[in-house]
Amino acid sequence: MEAIKKIHHISAIVGDPRENISFYEGVLKLRLVKQTVNFDDPETYHLYFGNDLAEPGTLITFFPWTTASRGRVGSGQVGRIAFRVPKGSLGYWNERLTSFNIEFQVTQLFLKPTIEFFDPHGLSLALVEGDDVGKDEKILGFHGATLLSSSPKQTVKTLMDDLGLIQLSETEETYHLETVGEEKHHLIVPKERLARGRFGVGTVHHIAWSVPDDTSHRQWQDYLYEEKYNVTEIKDRQYFNAIYFIEKGNIVFEMATDGPGFTINESLEHLGETLMLPPQFESLRPQLESHLPSLSERGKTNGID
Numbered sequence: 001m002e003a004i005k006k007i008h009h010i011s012a013i014v015g016d017p018r019e020n021i022s023f024y025e026g027v028l029k030l031r032l033v034k035q036t037v038n039f040d041d042p043e044t045y046h047l048y049f050g051n052d053l054a055e056p057g058t059l060i061t062f063f064p065w066t067t068a069s070r071g072r073v074g075s076g077q078v079g080r081i082a083f084r085v086p087k088g089s090l091g092y093w094n095e096r097l098t099s100f101n102i103e104f105q106v107t108q109l110f111l112k113p114t115i116e117f118f119d120p121h122g123l124s125l126a127l128v129e130g131d132d133v134g135k136d137e138k139i140l141g142f143h144g145a146t147l148l149s150s151s152p153k154q155t156v157k158t159l160m161d162d163l164g165l166i167q168l169s170e171t172e173e174t175y176h177l178e179t180v181g182e183e184k185h186h187l188i189v190p191k192e193r194l195a196r197g198r199f200g201v202g203t204v205h206h207i208a209w210s211v212p213d214d215t216s217h218r219q220w221q222d223y224l225y226e227e228k229y230n231v232t233e234i235k236d237r238q239y240f241n242a243i244y245f246i247e248k249g250n251i252v253f254e255m256a257t258d259g260p261g262f263t264i265n266e267s268l269e270h271l272g273e274t275l276m277l278p279p280q281f282e283s284l285r286p287q288l289e290s291h292l293p294s295l296s297e298r299g300k301t302n303g304i305d
Contacts, residue, residue: 001223002216005179005180006183006185006210007144008210010059010145011061011062011208012204013062013205014062015121017045017062017295019120020047020064020119024049024060029138030049030050031050032047034266035047035272035273036048036276036278037275037277037278039237041063042288044063046062047064049061054262054268056256057185057210058140060081070200071200072200074194075150075249075250076149077204078148080146081142082127083141085139086132086134086138090113097115102117103117109188110144111169113129114127114128115127121202122202123204144188145204146189147189148197149189150196150249151248151249156175158248160177162223173191174190175188206253207252208242208256209254209255209256210256211256211258212258213259214241231244237256238265242254242256
């Protein structure tokens with residue numbers, strides 16, 4: 001199989017959707033590129049944020065579970081999600097987070113200056129300075145993530161032998177890997193095995209890997225089946241097709257196609273402005289809109305500048 005080139009998206013569980021939008025749109029200056037619902041639980045929003053073009057490799061998505069209890073971060077989950085920012089912009093982000101009273105620490109988590117902090121619902125985040133100079137200080141996309149495996153060696157084996165990532169280094173504490181595409185997304189697998197995680201607010205549900213088209217997607221499904229992974233049927237997520245499997249360290253992996261993309265039912269200029277329902281739920285629109293909390297006030301309080 002051709003090696004995986006990049007992360008497609010990362011999906012996490014959070015609380016109030018208005019707080020979620022206020023933080024990611026207002027503080028981190030990401031673009032809300034799609035308001036839709038969880039196709040498996042349509043009374044819950046599924047909110048997508050990304051760059052201005054809504055490109056795979058920049059997409060972080062959220063299931064706001066307003067009535068759910070806080071989860072427990074642990075093995076079998078993605079840990080800290082890292083975004084890449086332009087070269088020379090960490091000073092700007094230091095000042096910006098300070099202006100919003102967001103506590104952070106500067107580390108070398110990804111072997112480069114890294115700002116570590118949490119979102120309002122306890123999700124672990126980081127900003128890592130990249131090598132590219134941007135036109136401004138805005139987030140460029142993902143830098144990578146940590147993978148909290150219940151079997152670190154087996155997770156690294158899956159990443160290298162099956163997905164085609166390369167190992168950059170190994171220390172007493174971690175394995176450090178990288179995708180082979182131009183994005184060079186970084187994955188850190190700690191060797192310490194935490195207690196088993198529990199999904200809930202403040203945890204990551206899955207990480208999705210990018211595949212270019214439906215043909216390669218079906219090939220990946222066949223390959224994973226042959227390698228004895230319990231891979232799902234292909235699921236139509238309207239903006240991409242998806243298959244899921246649990247790798248040997250119990251982390252949920254997804255393979256997602258790059259297309260058809262987020263402009264199939266909204267223009268690029270108006271992405272994220274309206275609740276977009278898949279065809280199977282359109283007849284339920286009045287019921288769903290009456291149940292879902294209104295997001296119309298987000299622009300008045302999110303601090304966008």
